[in-house]
Amino acid sequence: MTDKTRLKTELLRDILKLRRFQDSWKICEYLNDSEAWDLFGKAAINDMDIELATRIYRHVQNSGFVNALEKLKLIEERNLLAGHLANSSNRYDLAQTLFLSSSQPLEALEMRQNLLQWSEALTLAKRLAPNQIPIISREYAVQLEFTGDYTSALDNYEKGLIGDEDLSTTSLSEDDLKSHNELCKAGISRNAIRCGNTRRGIEFVSQLSHNKVLVEECATILDSMKLYSDAALLYEKSGNYERAANLYMKVKNFNKVSDLFEKVDNKEIQSQYAKAKEMEGKYREAVKAYIKAEEWLDVVRLYLDYLNNPGEAVKIVRESKSIEGAKMIAKFFQKLNDMSSAIEFLVMSKCHDEAYRLAQSTNQMDIYANILLDYADNHELSQDFLSIAIHYEQERDALRAGKFYCIAGQNKKGVKFLLQAAALSNEDQNQALHLAIESAADSKDEQIIRMIIDFLIGETDGVPKDFKYLFRLYMSLKYYREAAKTALIIAREEQNAGNYxxxxxxxxxxCQELKRQKITVPSEMVNSLMLIHSYTLIKLWIRVGDHMRSAKLLIRVANNLSRFPEHIVPILTSAVIECQRAGLKRESLEFATTLMKGEYRDQIDLKFKKKIETLVRKSGGAHLRTGDTSDADLIHTLCPYCDNEVIDTELSCHKCRNSIPFCIATGLHIIKEDLTVCPNCHFPAILSHILRLISNEPICPMCNTTIDLTQMAQLEDFQSVLDSN
Structure with a gap:
């Protein structure tokens, strides 16, 4: 503040004393200082000039003061107005004097209450409003309790209680009265306990047992005073069962702890209770408590040492994976000379060296190895598996040595032993090759793969192995093209053996795997699948009663008899019968004539043989000599690629040279105007035909899974089927 400004401020003070308010306004405007305006405002209030004070505070935008002054404009009584103005100027004693000399002395009481000056308010209430003494006493008690004056607080809470005899003097409503008395009783409860009168405090708490917060608050006070029994009782009533149980434990009231035990989740309390029960010799109760506390070692110890129940101990260890518990059980079984069980629990307890030595000395290595596989992480225990592999190598057990060398990470050495085992024993061959293939797939080692392939194709010992192993190897390695070629060979072998x-x-x-890998399915595979699938459809259409459909399928199969060497005669016999039923006499006669050849004649089922002989004899080869075309109705449908007419049984278009996908319901080529796909395997089908075929039993003839008929609808995007072909 500059000297000039300071002089102006001093001048303002002097002018205000002279009550020259117009000049004061000009000076304040010149100074433009909040302190100057505040001096001016206070001077106006002291002069009781409400209008001027309002104008000043509105100018400085003090809306709170403006609102307060606006209300005072309506007051005409001088002392009352002066009291309010003194109150607003923080001169409370003067304000009280003025209020008391006014027509509204209760304003003094209200002022003291608003200021939380409860002692002064209580003094005024005794003279001015005795009916407010209980409320003021309660508020005063709250303040005293907060400051730690519990004796005075208790006294005022008691004064605050409104009994039945005081109901006529109170202005409180029934609900407010109830709330007021409950607050007083709560205060009496807390402070009576603090002042040492615990019985009285607990008595009042009992009257307010619905107030869980109060009950726990009083319990906390008792707890801090080390009155644990009473504190525990109140904690229990408040629902704080863990703290209640903890205090009951301190005072050794185990019966109460037992009552609360199911409601307690604190592991420490549960453990303490279990130990107490164990010390009492109540082992079953102790076990239950230890289980709840998840103290598994103690559970196992009690089951083994006191309850003579090793079965439960074993169950607990298996479920909990307790390492120390497993050690304890292992020692127990060693004492019983049950070495296999001892080995298992030594492994569980991660005492692998001890388990290995025990297995070796008791000739239980197989058990140890299998247990180690069940319980261990192969990567972490490669050294243990290596020890097992060396043991089996010394025992000249090539299969197991190879297996555990692979598990230990020494795949090349392991595969050598596995191939050796496969060469030495037909019994071990399947398992040995399976393990070798797994190892090759895991390691992706080219030398190992080459070693296995050489063995499988006979390069090693001159004896080619079953193609299924080569197929399995290719599939494991995701060599899908090679796997497809091998699958064709295996399928041909299965087909030749009659395993259609x-x-x-x-x-x-x-086919499905190749599609998933977005690899084109070889046409040879598609044709092989189509031919076998046609064979499987024959019985389905015979069952439906569509002999023309089954006859056409039989004609296709019969024209490829070399692919069905185990069932040539049954196929030809069925073809003769179904073609007869369908009216395809020429085809029926052709197949009957073939059956009459010497190599097949004796194999014909006796119940059909005479009919077939009669058919051939009566025809005298007439149809064969005439050179007529087939009796079968040549139905033409459009090629889905180029719309050229193609015989429905043909699966390639002679115009556009495209291979046409076959229908999984009929074996015919698909028709784009009546096209659907199986919702499961996504193979195409002619909608009208497949609905007819599966109407009684909704199972896909291709993937053999149940079809939801509601999902069978005409396919609008037929191009996707053609693109996937």
Whole structure:
């Protein structure tokens, strides 16, 4: 502040004393200082000039003061107005004097209450408003309790209680009265306890047992005073069961702890209770408590040492994976000379060296090895598996040595032993090759892969192995093209052996895998699958009663008899019968004539043989000599690629040279105007035909899974089927 400004401020003070308010306003405007305006405002209030004070505070934008002054404009009584102005100027004693000399002395009481000056308010209430003494006493008690004057607080809470005899003097409503008395009783409860009168405090708490917060608050006070029994009782009533149980434990009231035990989740309390029960010799109760506390070692110890129940101990260790518990059980079984169980629990307790020595000395290495596989992380225990592999190598057990060398990470050495085992024993061959293939797939080692392939194709010992192993190897390595070629060979072998379902499933699965890998399915595989699938459809259409459909399928199969060497005669016989039923006499006669050849004649089922002989004899070869075309109705449908007419049984278009996908329901080529796909395997089908075929039993003839008929609808995007072909 500059000297000039200071002089102006001093001048303002002097002018205000002279009550020259117009000049004061000009000076304040010149100074433009909040302190100057505040001096001016206070001077106006002291002069009781409400209008001027309002104008000043409105100018400085003190809305709070403006609102307060606006209300005072309505007051006409001088002392009352002066009291309010003194109150606003923080001159409370003067304000009280003025209020008391006014027509509204209760304003003094209200002022003291607003100022939280409860002692002064209580003094005024005794003279001015005795009916407010209980409320003021309660508020005063709250303040005293907060400051730690519990004796005075208790006294005022008691004064605050409104009894039945005081109901006529109170202005409180029924609800407010109830709330007021509850607050007083709560205060009495707390402070009576603090002042040492615990019985009285607890008595009042009992009257307010619905107030859980108060009950726990009083329990905390008792707890701090080390009155644990009373504190525990109140903690229990408040629902704080853990603290209640903890205090009951301190005072050794185990019966109460037992009552609360199911409600307590604190592991430490549960453990303490269990130990107490164990010391009492109540082992079953102790076990239950230890289980809840998840103290598994103590559970196992009690089951073994006191309850003579090793079965439960074993169960607990298996479920909890307790290492120390496993050690304890291992020692127990060693004492019983049950070495296999001892080895298992030594492994569980991670005492692998001890388990290995025990297994070796008791000739239980197989058990140890299997247990180690079940319980261990192969990567972490490669050294343990290596020890097992060396043991089996010394025992000249090539299969197990190879297996555990692979598990230990020494794949090349392991595969050598596995191939050696496969060469030495037909019994071990399947398992040995399976393990070798797994190792090759895991390691992706080219030398190992080459070693296995050489063994499988006979380069090693001159004896080629079953192609299924080569197929399994290629699939494991994700060599899908090589796997597809091998699958064709295996399927051909299965087909030659009459295992058509196996061949079908293999080819179908391979097709699906190639599609998943976005690899074009070889046409040879598609044709093989189509032919076997046609064979499987024959019985389905015979069951439906559509002999023309089954006859056409039989004609296709019969024209490829070399692919069905185990069932040539049954196929030809069925072809003769179904073609007869369908009215395809020429085809029926052709197949009957073939059956009459010497190599097949004796194999014909006796119940059909005479009919077939009669058919051939009566025809005298007439149809064969005439040179007529087939009796079969040549139905033409459009090629889905170029719309050229193609015989429905043909699966290639002679115009556009495209291979046409076959329908999984009929074996015919698909029609784009009546096209759908199986919702499961996504193979195409002619919608009208497949709905007819599966109407009684909704199972896909290709993937053999149940079809939801509501999902079978005409496919609008037929191009996706053609693109995937």
């Amino acid at each position: 379902r196996n061949a079908h499933d293999l080819l179908f699965g391979m």
